[in-house]
Amino acid sequence: MAQEVSEYLSQNPRVAAWVEALRCDGETDKHWRHRREFLLRNAGDLAPTGGAASPNTEEAADAESETRNRQLQQLISFSMAWANHIFLGCRYPQKVMDKILSMAEGIKVTDAPIHTTRDELVAKKG
DSSP: OHHHHHHHHHHOHHHHHHHHTTOOTTOOHHHHHHHHHHHHHHOGGGSOOSSOOOOOOHHHHHHHHHHHHHHHHHHHHHHHHHHIIIIIOOOOOHHHHHHHHHHTTTOOOSSOOOOOOHHHHHHHHO
């Protein structure tokens, strides 16, 4: 899949620039490669396209821009929560875990660390 993502981005420079701007400072290449795939799979119409902007009234355009910004911030948050769960072992409320895991279906992470939870450690002692 990584090859497919790279090929897609090479054919879509506007999308490549858009998604690259979402990378966090200090994010490792491995984390970014997988989080970028998460973002691209779930961006839908948030990612730029080659088409011209539709003619809207200024008020409608502002409302649409605000909605898109809110959706983008939510997508970024979900991508970070997913990456934190996969690479750092973080846990979130079940509703969030269900959402991010369903959004990540099909993303293959073969080199993720294996984490042991506190509950698993306590169960082994008992």
